[in-house]
Ligand code: DX5
């Protein structure tokens with residue numbers, strides 16, 4: 025399985041977002057991860073498709089939108105049009121997760137489904153053949169800079185045992201210490217936000233994470 029890094033812009037200085045995204049692209053990020061929060065599914069509000077679209081001309085690195093929103097399907101088309109190659113919604117946010125995944129693929133984008141650390145992995149089991157990626161949250165969604173929740177490793181292990189070839193992404197509290205744990209459990213796509221911002225530079229942080237991938 026190819027190990028991939030997906031830096032999140034959430035903890036960056038938003039007044040210098042273009043520079044941050046350009047630096048992530050130059051440092052060889054595999055994806056740029058956009059955390060979209062609606063003030064309903066999670067308390068904070070972040071940004072929408074217009075902001076993502078404004079960054080799209082910076083380079084060819086694929087974009088993924090992580091929708092921490094209720095009624096995520098209302099925004100699928102907008103984020104696809106903004107240039108996201110993958111759109112991830114929360115299984116907890118819709119009673120129609122399978123239909124939503126199908127609609128993403130019909131739009132020509134990769135379908136991702138996410139679960140909170142407090143949700144059982146069984147929630148996504150019926151969806152596995154209909155999605156391109158499962159995102160296991162390793163913190164409670166809503167904020168950067170939180171502490172890694174180790175019990176989420178059990179969800180990663182379970183999903184990996186059910187889907188040996190599927191991309192499994194982890195998001196929250198990922199740094200060079202926790203990355204080997206999630207990799208060992210079976211994850212192959214790693215989101216990181218605050219670790220990169222705490223690093224001497226975004227590029228140096230990405231280099232350290234890549235090193236931790238082994
Ligand atoms: C949290 C977001 C994450 C966030 C991770 O709800 O989904 O993508 O940026 O931040 P860190 O890496 O600081 O835990």
Ligand code: ZN
Nearest residue numbers: 059090195215
């Ligand atoms: Zn995220």
